Amino acid sequence: MPEFRQNMISKEWVIIATERAKRPDQFLPKKEERGLPSHREDCPFCPGNESMTPPAVFSIEKGESWSLRVVPNKFAALQSHLTTERKREGRFLKADGFGIAEVIIETPIHNRTIATMDPEEVRNTAFAYRERYLALSKVKQIDLITIFRNYGERAGTSLEHPHSQIIATPIVPPHVRNPLYQSQLACDTYGNCIYCEMIDEEVRQEVRVIQESEYFIAICPFASRSPFETRIYPKIHRSSFGSVNDEELMDFAKILQDTLKRIYYGLQNPDYNYIIRSAPIEDCDVKYHHWYVVIVPKLTTPAGFEIGTGIYINTTLPEDCAHFLREVEI
Template sequence: MSEFRHNLITNEWVVVATERAKRPSDFVGSKTPKTIPEYSESCPFCPGNEQHTPPALYRYPAEGDWNIRVVPNKFAALKPTDSLERVQEGRYLKFGGFGYADVIIEAPLHNQTLGTLSEDNVLHVMKAYKARYDSLSADERVDLVTIFRNHGVRAGTSLEHPHSQIIATPLVPLRVRAQLEETQRYSANLGSCVFCDIMKEEKKDGRRLVLETDYFVAFEPYASRSPFETWILPKRHQSVFGAIHLNELKDMAHSVRTILGK
C-alpha cells in the first residue's frame, strides 16, 4: 500500500511505496556493459509477453502488430483508486497514494532507444505522451502530470526495454512550486517571460546552442546542474504541453531524436 506523508520540517509530501521493491530488474548483479538483444523472452515489454502487463490504455497502431503500447505501471507507487482523505497520525498527516502511473513502451525491439528509432516512431511516442497527458489532465483531482525517462541502471531504470513513464499526482512538489513562483516573480518584476528571455539570450550568445528548428530551440543552460543537461524550449509562448500543435509535435520529435542520437 502506498501513501503520501507530510514532512513537518520541509513542508513536503513524500510517497512511501513498499510495493516498488517487488518490481523486476534486468540489472541485478550487472556491473559491466553488455550487448542487448532485439528480443528477450523474460522481458514483460517484448511482443508476445503482453500477458505480463496490464491491458493497454493506448496503442499504435490500434490493430495488428504494435509499435507503441501504454500500460498502467504494474508496480506503481500511485493508484487512482486510493483515497485523497487526509488522516492525522499523532503529530503527522498522511493520505492515500492517489495518482496515476503509466509506462510508455516506445518500441517492440528490446535494444532500441529514442536516439535510434526512426523519426516517425519518435513522433508516435510524442503523440502517445500527448494523448495520455490530455487524458490524465482531465481528472480534476490531478494537479501535475510529469513525463520522464530514465536511461541505464544508474538513472533508476529497472528494465532495459525502451520505455518512458508518466505520473499524475494530486499535488505539486516543493521544487516545482519554487520554480513556478520564481517565474511568476520574474514576470511581475520585469514584465516578460523568463523562458522567452533565456531563449533570446542563448540564441544571441550562441556558445551553448545545440539545435534550432522552426519551432524549438535547444541549448545547454548557463547554470547547468549536471553534465549534458539540455533544455528544449518552444518558440511559441506556451506553458501547457497539451496545447502543442501537430507541426510542433513533429518538430519536437525531430529535435529529441537528433539530440539523443548525438
Template sequence: MPELRQNILLKEWVIIATERSKRPDQLREEKLNCESAYPSHDENCPFCPGNEEKTGNTTTLDQMEINGKWHIRVIPNKYPALLPLDDGFSVNTSGFFRSMDGIGHHEVLIEHPQHNLTVALYEPTHVYHILRMYQKRMAHLMSFPYVESVILFRNHGSRAGASLVHPHSQIIALPVIPRDVMARMNESIRYHEEHRACIFCTMLERELEAGTRIVYESEYFVAFVPYAAFSPFAVWIFPRKHKSSFLYATEEELADLSVVLREVLRKLYFGLNDPDYNYIVRSAPQGYSHTAFFHWYITIVPRLTRSAGFELGSGMFINPSIPEENAAFLRELVLPSD
C-alpha cells in the first residue's frame, strides 16, 4: 500500500509510492563520474586558473590563497539574477501588477582550482575552508539593509541545473523573504507556541530514538534521510546544538561539519555513482537570527527523479523509494579508503 507522510516543517504530504518503489541499484547512475568524464584543467573554462583575465569574470570579491595562489575564489555572477542597489530603488505594490527593482547580490564561489573535482573528492580541510568562506560571504551579504534573506546553494551536474562543470557554489541575496522560507518559519513558530520546543530539536531527538533513518553521526552533527523525504536519497544535516543561523556556527563546529558533509557526499558519489545533486544551507532570514523556534540545517537533494505535471500542479511530491531503505543503504555503505 502506498503511504502519505507529512513533512511537518511545511505541513505538506509526500507520497511514498511503494508500488513504483526503486532499489538503489535501479537509481544508480550509468555514466562516467566527473573525475573521469572531464580533464583536470580546461583552457576554455572561465573558472580555471589562468583564465581570470581572459574571461569577463575579472572582479575578485574575495579569495583564499595558499602560497600566493588562489584555492577558493569569489566573483560576481556574469549573468546576475539581481544587481546591487545603486542609489535608491523603486517599489510598486499599490496596484494589481506589483513589482520592485531586482536589487540584491549574486555571487559565485569557485571552490577549487581543479576543473573536474567535486566536494566528495576534496580534502576535509579544503571543505572546511569552503564552509568558512560561505560564512564570511553570507555575513557580508546579510549586512546590507535591503537584503532580507540569503540563499546559499550548490548545483552539481546538468540535471541539477549546473551550466558549468568547474566546481562552484552560488549565493543569492534577496530583497524579500521567499514564501516557502516564511512557511517553514511560520510552522516552527506555531510548533513552538504549542509545545514550547524547537520543532527541529524535537525532530532530531525522535530521529535519534528511531535510528532507522540515520546516515551518519558526529560530535556536533547528525545526517539523516527525512521521514517524509520528497525525493530518493535526500539527506538533511542538522546541527545538534540549537542555533537559528549558520553564521553562528563556531570554527570547531565547521571543522566537524566539513567531515560530515564530505562523508555524506562521498556516500552518494561512490554508492550512486556521482549523481547530480543540489545542496542548500537553510539559515535564518534577516530578523530571525536568534530565535528559539528556527534551527539552521543543510539539505542535500540528489536529482534522480524529475518533477512532472503532478508536482507542478499540486506542489506535492512522489518519492519512488523508501526513506528507511535509502538510509540503510547509505549508512552501511563501505567507502573506499581515503
C-alpha cells in the first residue's frame, strides 16, 4: 500500500510507493570503476598547476607543498565587486549578481573522494569549511552561506578533482526561508526546537538510524524524498555550522566520511550531492533552527509529477535504506 509521509519540519509531503519498488541492492549502478589517475597534467586543481587558479584565500601546508587549498571560483555565477541594491525593470525586480564563490580543493590527489581519503584529509576539509564559513559570515552584505559538494556528472560536475564549493549570497530564498518559518512557528507553539524533537523521535524509533557518534547522528529521514537520502544532524542543538567547536568538528568529519563510505561501498560509488544547511547569518544563534547535512545519491531523476507538485515519489522505504547502509562494512 502506498502512503503519504509528511516532513515534520517543512510540512512537505512525499509518497512512499514500494509497489514499484526496487530493493536497495537493485540500485547498484551499472557503471565501471571511475579508473582515474592520481595526477593529471591538465587538471587546474592538481599540484604544479596552481597558476591555473586564482591565488588561495586559505590553505593547509604540508612540507614543501599543500594538502588543501581554497581558491575563488574562476567561473563563479556571482561576483564580489558588485552591489546588493535591488533595482526595478518595469514591474520586475532585479539586483546585480553580488556574491562570493569559492572552491575547496580537498586533497592534492586527483583520484580520491571523501570515502577514500585519509581521515586527516577529511578533517582538513571540515576545518576549511568552518574557517571559510566564519570568514564569509563577517562580510556585511552576506545573508546566507551554502557549502556543498557535487560528485559526478549526474550531480552536476564534470571536474574530477576532489572539491567542494561555498557560495555566499545576499539573498535568503523562499526554499530556505519557508522551513525556517515553519520551525519558528513550531517553536512558538511548543517551546522547543522541532529538529531536536525529530532527532529524539528517530533515536526512539531506531529503524532509520544509520550511525550515531558522540555528537552526531546519521539517518534516512522518515519522509525521504529519494532512495538513500541521508541526513547528518548534530545531537547538540546548534543553529549555525559556524558554531561547532573543534571536538565536534573532528567528530563531524568522521561521521561524514563513514556515511559516505557506506554509500560508496554499499551502492558502488554513485554520484551524489551533499549540502550543509545552516541558518542564515542573522539567525546564527536561534532556538528554532538546527543545522544539518543532506546527502542525496543520484539514483533517480525527478520527473513531471515531482516538478509539478513538489511531491516526490520514493520507491524505497527509508527504513530499508537505513538497514542496508547500516550493514555495509566500512
